[in-house]
Amino acid sequence: MKAVATPPAAGSATGTVPTYVLEARDVHRSFGSTPALRGANLRLAAGEILAVMGPSGSGKSTLLHCLAGIYSPDEGEIWFSGQRLDKLSDSARSKLRRSEFGFVFQFGQLVPELTAADNIALPLLLGGGHRRTAYQQAQAWLDRLGLAGLGGRRTGELSGGQAQRVAIARALVAHPRVLFADEPTGSLDSLTGEQVMEIMVGLAREEGTSVVLVTHDARTAAYADRAIIVRDGRVSADLDAEVSR
């Protein structure tokens, strides 16, 4: 794993351009009376691939959802490219998810009524892109991911590995700056999982996209530049930082 620079001090965001593409500062988030995050801090550099690890229920997925603007933190701040993500309106965050973020989850992320090509073209169509261009780009991604000829199939007609590759294509089609992946190989066998990870990480590096990769699997985490451990709602360890020390 590559060593990363020590994050700058928190609280200096006003009027300054942050060094990191994404930053979480003292983020708290609860579900009812159950706290999921209790003061999580995190920074993600441009082009960096970060693995977020931890036991079940530790809060790693909640941290990812807060970083992606899906959840708003109860306390703390989320910064993305110099703007407070947690203060943005719902439609502004939707726009960010469409153009700046990509998502690959374990399952349930594709629209079942749409074909693979439709799903890949969807972010471009939602952004008001030209229909023909969107489908041309979708086809290009299908070819790039070895899914040529499967563009007309609905997601239910694809294998698990094929569906995840479609999800990766859809996540990257708009050339996002950050890719959020939550257990992307969780429903796949180990061989297919490795293939999916290689494709995803390889493409992210080609595109210069940062990746937040939530996983509890050390083999999957090994694809990352850096890994952090989330425990009891806090980032308890930065493996590369410890290594570097």
Added chain:
Amino acid sequence: MLRIGLRLSLRGGREALVRLLLTTVTVAAGVAVLLCVFADYHAFETSNERPAWESTHGVAVGSTSGSTSAAELWYYSNDFYQGQTIERLDVAALGAKAPVPPGVSGLPAAGTYYVSPALESLIKSVPADQLGDRFPGREAGVISDDALTGPSELVVYVGYTTSELASLQNTIVVSHIANGPQTSVWTNYFRYAYGVGALAFMFPILILIGTATRLAAARREQRFAAMRLVGATNRQIGVVASVDAVVGSLLGTLIGIGAFLAVRPLLADYAIVGAKYFSSTVTPTAPAYLGVLICVPLLSVIAAVLSLRRVRISPLGVSRRTTPPPPSVWRILPLLLGIALYASGISLTNKQSIGTPLYPGLLVIMVGLVVGGPWLTAQAAKLLRRVRGTASAVLASRRLTDNPKAAFRSVSGLVLAVFLGTLIAGLMPAVNGITATPSATALNGVLYDGFSANCLGGCISEQANAPKQPPQDQMPGLDTQASSTLLSELKSRYPDAAVMPIYNAVVPTTSATIVEQPGHPHVSARSVVPCSGLEQFPSLGLCPVGATAITTDTSNMGIDNPRYSTQPIVNSASTRVSGDFSGLTLSSLLVRPTSATELESIRTFLATHTDASGSAAAPETFGERVQARLNVSNIAQRLFSIAVVLTLLVAGCSLAVAVGGGLVERKRPFALLRLSGTGVAALYRVVLLESVLPLITATVVAGATAYGLAYLAVMKMAPAGTAIPRPSASYYATTGGGLLAAVLVILTVLPILGRITGPENARFE
């Protein structure tokens, strides 16, 4: 976004197609039924707005001063044929400018008549002595639709000479024929019944449209969540959901309109309020068509958007949605409030008017049943979990407790149908019981003919608008000669018919022949009845042994309320009198024919024989009087029954859609349960329990509430001694059949469960 929405709705694969099909079919069914209601209401209103020439007023003959060239003699009466009413207008022009009644080009000349098409065919289809002979002269033409409420209405305009008509007691002089709408006392009640029926019916229609729109909501929410994840805004999701809702409901509305047009001829043939309407009027108005075309898709869009607001689609879907709080006990408050309002309305009700809070109370109760249903469902589910510990019971009760609103929504239409049905079933037997008394039933086929020109013995068909001017110089009834001729002719023509003459006890001359028994002055006695006649009508009472004739009070016999007109006439005040009736005038006559054809023949004979007596009123049977009264309640009952049946139909559709849709969207958890060893039979029981438990719970509450309301109403409004309301067999058949059909609907959907929960459906994505 519109393109994506259309793409998802129309080309979203088999499941999307099935969903679209189900939505379309259910909305089409709802729209077709709704249009049927609108069409019939339009026909009803059009019929009411027809110029009511029957309500024409006039002045007594001889009381007019000045020119009568623009006037005519007018005698309006009702005749009867086998229970059907014939509207008869006897008319004679007083001048060239005499007004012409609607439907004809001119007044019928003396010795001719105009008939409605239905009466024309009836006259041609039965022997003249049973009907045709009642109308003197020859047919001059047919009355057009302008004068009629429907194609089956029986109307005749008979032309007379002025001298002939002027001799009839109740003839009036008319210079202007009424052309305003019908002012029947029942019109507003029927309008109200239609309104309440339509309102009650709108609930299940709205529920059906809402249910159909939200079909397989969980699957759609999953789709919308996936779209939100890749950046769709809430507004964009709203557009997609609206397009989805509009496509199905618009298609359904168009197909529903087509289905309505297909069944319209059948609808026009069906007489909902007692008489058929002209088929041209059995159609919704253009605004109603337009309203349905716009409102139904609009309602479905509103339902779709509201359902989105409720679940707040997040990019992670609704899987992390917390369980909604259980329905509070306060939900039962509207029901209790409605019952209190109704009870206060009942307490304010008297013989003259119905308490104002009663109607809003009914409406609030109906709303209260829908609002309180989820709470009742949750309580029933908790009880089920306590008393049954099986896996099916636990699964079903858990789901019902988690979302009792959704569980109840699918059966709410049925609950309203049961409420309405029970209310009517409780009220109607009491209403009918007041009219169709045993004594009235005993005299069902007996003809009553009154001859007293001044109605001392009672007139059953007097001209309502005629000025009351008892004759000063005429005898109140047929004189001895005329009555003797009539009775002997009647006996010779119809030897098997039972006849009871009723004579006036008051004689116009000094030759009184009544012999009073000592100690029994006949202060109130108005009639003398021969015992030989009375014994043929035992329900009216029997003479004392050895008596040949008695005095009685028969003044009630002529009034049109069978509850009073058919009561026994022999009582403690009756006294024996001589059997010599010479010098007495015949006030009325009871005749029991041996057959229906003989009845009409006797009626024709009596109607044509008695002109000279000064009464042109047609004889009527007691059964026809009962029927005339029952018709009103029957029509109201029919309207409500139709509303109940339609509600059951629509609610059944709702239930089928809800259960089917629920199965489709839960196929994955059910598939996982099967994978883990749960049998299909156990899943069947889960689905059955989830549907039947709220249905039974809310039905019992709705039925009990409705019966309680009916009981209160009957106890307050019905005369003392009226039996406790007891729903008829048809109620049990309709309600039981409806509920059974609902369970069958659920059972027919169950086989899908086996197919869609196979192991292959357990996979994700």
